[in-house]
Amino acid sequence: MKGSDDVDTPALRKARGAFFTPPALAHFLSEWAIRSSADTVLEPSCGDAAFLLPAVDRLRALGAKADMPGQLHGVEIHDASATAANTRLAAHGASARIAIGDFFDEGPPPSKYDAVIGNPPYVRYQxxxxxxxxxxxxxxxxxxxxxxxxxxSWAAFTIHASHFLKEDGRLGLVLPAELLTVNYASQVRRFLLDRFAKVRLVLFEELVFPDVLEEVVLLLAEGSGGAPSFEVYQARNLNDLERMCSDSWVGYAPAGDQKWTPALLPAAALDVYARLTDDAGFSTLLGGWGETYLGAVTGNNDYFSLTRAEVAKLKLDQSELLPISPPGSKHLRGLTFGSAAWESLAKEGKRCFLFAPGPKPSAAARAYIAKGEKEGVHLTYKCRNRTPWWRVPLVERPDLLFTYMNHDRPRLITNDAETQFLNSLYGVKLNDAVRAIGRELLPLVCLNSATLLGAEVVGRAYGGGMLKHEPREADLLPVPSAATLEAVADELRAIRPQIGRALRGAKPQRAIDLVDTILLERHLGLSPLEVGGLRGARDLLFQRRVTRSRSERATN
Structure with missing residues (x-):
């Protein structure tokens, strides 16, 4: 036993990832997982018996003996919580065998369990x-x-817990909703579909844990042998659990390692999105328009990217410099990045020049190279692995710039200035056949609700609620086909001034509304209600990102 100095506190519970489970969730999972009076039950992170107590009620309701000898087991790393669990069970006229220790140190007994239920500890990787x-x-x-x-922590816990089940056993867990959306959970998603015969998830529109901003899903997995798909029940809140029926479930069949993000969408919006992205007019992906690639990697942007004042001070010749889009993406808010915009940034003192001397650097360039060596720039990883260290490997000048790390939405910008760019951006080199119209109108037409929803579906949420796209994810962005763009080109050209004003005025929704009307409604035939559903679905995923970022700040 731990002494009084080791009394459990909120800070200690947070450190080990322990969060108190609402009784309604524990009762629901217990009633789902326990189906016979003889069932054996394990709660692998039992705390003070949040799931074992409703398991007692369920077993008794099914006709189990009063004391249920040997049917209830638990594992708990915190011995004071294990003591509390035994006390609560005793007050309930029941008992359980609770092992004190780390669940990952436990191996399954010779006779496995009919039901494993619980709320795994949630400790972020940091x-x-x-x-x-x-x-x-x-x-x-x-x-x-x-x-x-x-x-x-929950990812390995879920997999390990499955090992304690009988072949026809049931796994009922409370898991973070990131199961559906984050890349690191792809292995867990694949495991669940490979291991179980049926996988179901209960999602909630509202937050269900008091004082915790983390979204959760209920995992209901049973049987063995593999499942080709999973099913989802969309609940508004805990009260909806009582109204669940057999026709409440919607099935999803993910392809390969595809994220399960679409399951978060309302069924009606997902149906519209699926129909639209299967339509020939909208079935093209950004990767079908051209090649997406990372900007030049300097190894030290502070050294290699220079302001106009620094260039003058160093007396560098213009022949040893290249114009670049300054590091970052805050300056890219419109539809185009032109020479006038670049010149304005240069006058403002932004880093608009890349140090790029030829094989025989001038005296001024040699002096700057010597300065870099004195400061140890040549020892950075990228620099020391190229010869000469001061020559940055360049990429092809792109037709479009792509902002891959965003709070609101990814942005496509026509590179009218024809500058080089660094690795804070992606470039898109358009295919020859579509280059002209793509440069002119693709950034504009991508301001539609279906593409913006697709950005949330194929992207990934990062710390602070940022939406990031790897190059292969950017390639999966659903965009209109070239034929569709040609068909609406004149109408888009007519509204271009209004779009520009809306973007400059920080009113992107006004721009999106204009494009939706032309593209989705007039040309592709969606009703205003269907377009509104796409917008609402995109807003839902956006808010989930924002909520997750608040959760991260609250738990760090």
């Missing part, structure tokens, strides 16, 4: 380290699942 992480990764690997270093 705090989940050392022996605890090593044991969790090894436990997952023992089941054939190799998790990445970004995985939070």
């Amino acid at each position: 705090q989940f380290s050392g022996d605890a992480r090593a044991k969790s990764l090894q436990a997952a690997l023992a089941q054939g699942v190799r998790l990445t270093g970004l995985a939070s």
